[in-house]
Amino acid sequence: FVPFSSLRELDVGSNQLSGHFEDNFGYFSKLNVLNLDENRFTGPLPDLLRLSSLRELSLRGNRFESLLPVNIGKLSQLVLLDVSNNSLHDVISEAHLFNLTKLRYLLISFNALSFNLSSNWTPPFQLDFIEMSSCKLGPQFPSWLRKQTNFYHLDISHSNISDKFPYWFWNLPLRLMFLDLSFNQISGRVPNLPLKFDRISLIDLSSNLFHGPIPQFLSKSTTLDLSNNMFNGLLSGGIPDCWIKSRRLTIINLENNNLSGVIPISLGLVERLQSLRLRNTSLHGEIPQSLKSCTQLKLLDLGENKLTGIIPPWIGERLENLIVLRLRSNKFHGDIPSSLCH
16 A cells, blocks of 8 residues: 555445455554445455554445454444444454444444353443344343443344343333344333334334234334234234324234234324235234225235135225235135226
């Protein structure tokens, strides 16, 4: 490298650069931002210890395949660390995170990383954005998250957690916008918290072992996925009949739960709804006419229930954007409406 001793930012992201990234960063001692995102760099991570002024390190979407250097924990000015979507393999210890007091954005998803932190470890940082999908955080629920009180994005999906939800977890920050705990084996009941979350866009608790009734506050999101759990109760009381307060929802997935009852009439008030999956939830009764108001629906899956009556002609007349309609394994009778053939 040419010795650019005054260089503050190096951004070569989203190219097709390849090869090993050389360890010549002594020339860039004043560098604040290093972005190598979305290239084809391979081999070990470069030695970054001499970049003592580094605030943003983004190596996402490459082919780095080494250990995560322990001395990364000495980059005391680091605010953003993104090494997601690589082939890194290591056991993260407290030494990796020792001096990252200014860290706000931690993105390490889709590597082969696991954690070995003491149960009473107190992080030196307060994170805003946490992305740890496909890291091995379990089997216990990560207790250090209790000390994180200001995040707006949390993704710990696919993280090998097989534990009961700790009571403290649901004291969630009011600024929460994204919550993904899917594909673990987390058990317990989700408490019915006050309807205080006004900005949340996604709640994904799918493929866990949650049980009990569905709390109303979950319907404050834009995308709600509770599929493949053991939620139970009446659907018009088990799917809470409160969807008039949920007009931001575009995606609802409750399939493969232990619900029952009828489809709530108030679901028809969710006029922005684009995808509704209620497959295999022991529903009975007829498809409510109110759903014809959901004219933006692209996917409607009511299969493998106990629904009765005729297939309503208005499905073909009013739901003009529908791409997938799944009604199999119910108790419908009569003819298939001609409107579905147009």
